[in-house]
Amino acid sequence: MSTATEQSTVYRPAEASLNAVLAAGEQPPRPGALSASLTFGWRAMLKIKHVPEQLFDVTAFPIIMTLMFTYLFGGALAGSVTEYLQFLLPGVLVTSVVMITMYTGVGVNIDIEKGVFDRIRTLPVWRPAALVGMILGDMFRYTIASAVILVLGLILGFRPGGGVAGVLAGIALLVVFSFAFSWVWTMFGLLLRTEKSVMGVSMLVLFPLTFLSNVFVDPATMPGWLQAFVEVNPITHLVGGVRSLMAGTWDAGEIMWTLIASAALLAVFGTLTMRLYNRK
């Protein structure tokens, strides 16, 4: 009757082939925790393949951040851009990647909204696998963002004293912390109703956390009460750790502090996330 010829109009359920599929064989054993998590990580990779625009926030955003802060503060604070860059780049790297972690929460929220989560939650797999896999995919994004910033930094004149090993160790520390920190956002993604409110809360948490730290200026210039906050802010210790690794001076105290903070974040927010995930 119409000229539109779409496949669904010619499809007739074929009893024989459907029966064959339904009757097919024994059920495979349930996959392990790691295998299930990696499968969900593969899903995150597929999403990047199909929607490459989502890499915009791990490429363009860090570039703008780095250029903006280098030239905005460089001259005023350190007298020279190149000199300031040695201090600033690890901090901008941390700020950019930590800010990108909030998209984990947005992703969780979209999955819930679209109903994908409900199907996943009825699967007999290790419960945290879906979220772990999602964050594994995000770790890939964090690594891309780090590489972009580093290359730009090198072009602008950043010369890390720690060499290749120091830089890689610094990025590794940052990615480990970001993995743990992402669980804050999975919690909010499950807790809040809309994508917009997840973004709103993220900004509310991220701005004070990244700016009230030692990223841009030396805390010694701040009033006492602010120094007290900066001192307990995990971002401060992360930046201290990454800076020392990239400079080749290995500040064991800051690195230790960052790893302890990561473990604590994972323990607290991982648990809260899984409680919400199971209760939802």
Added chain:
Amino acid sequence: MELAIETSALVKVFGTTRAVDGIDLAVPAGTVYGVLGPNGAGKTTAVRVLATLARPDGGEARVFGHDVVREADAVRARVSLTGQYASIDEDLTGMENLVLLARLLGHRKAGARERAARLLDAFGLSDAAGRQVKQYSGGMRRRIDIAASIIRTPDVVFLDEPTTGLDPRSRNQVWEIVRIIVAQGTTVLLTTQYLDEADHLASRIAVIDHGKVIAEGTPGELKSSVGSGSVHLRLRDTAQRPAAERILARTLGAAVQSGADPLTVTARISGSDLVAAEQASRALAELAHAGVTVDDFSLGQPSLDEVFLALTDHPATEEVPA
């Protein structure tokens, strides 16, 4: 008779709304069980509890003897859920979605691809395998959703409003698929807003309203409790309406309702479909004999609204709790 699903006094509360308010169900294994009700009646919430997605606030629910709260994992290993609220990933292709789920159910790489390809073929989606699901038509979308639910042949499939929003042809395809799945021994719990859908597929139906089961039985039992249908007349001349009402009341032995439109007359018929058709044709002959001019005549199955009117004295309103 083995029970696939069994609930007793099941309750789920959202804030002050009792979305599920003491539901008892007993679904025999290997059958299609219809849960019929308007939007917001509590159908989807009940299914979510049974599929381990929501915790009940009271009562018990078991799937093949496994408690949905205490033995959630055992339940998950036996059920699968398809519906507007449990969907596959629109950004991925049909193939990728099925491979992903097959991998999560334990298939190895090659096995997962093979299983996915066979399913796509059986559902007539081979040509669309490499396209993103968001580009699928409504009917194709529903088929891939169902395909995703039988990657591992489940003991129970929950189909939550599987044909809402589909054109008649796609709807018939879904019905046919459901029949084939059940013939293989899987139990299907189907929620629907359409009486004719429940009538076509289900061997038993529970009618749900405001979180409660207000009627339960075979489609035949339900329809006879409501009357098997209604006769609708549209007259040419309002002056002939009293005569038409008299004739219908006499030949059908049923209550006659006069609509707001002065040209229409409606009467409910009881008894089986066959009797109804016979009575209706006799009424039509009597009307012609009496010289009443009828412009339009229809014999319809009772609509969900009529079922609700008969069972609850209120129409199937569109109340959706938050």
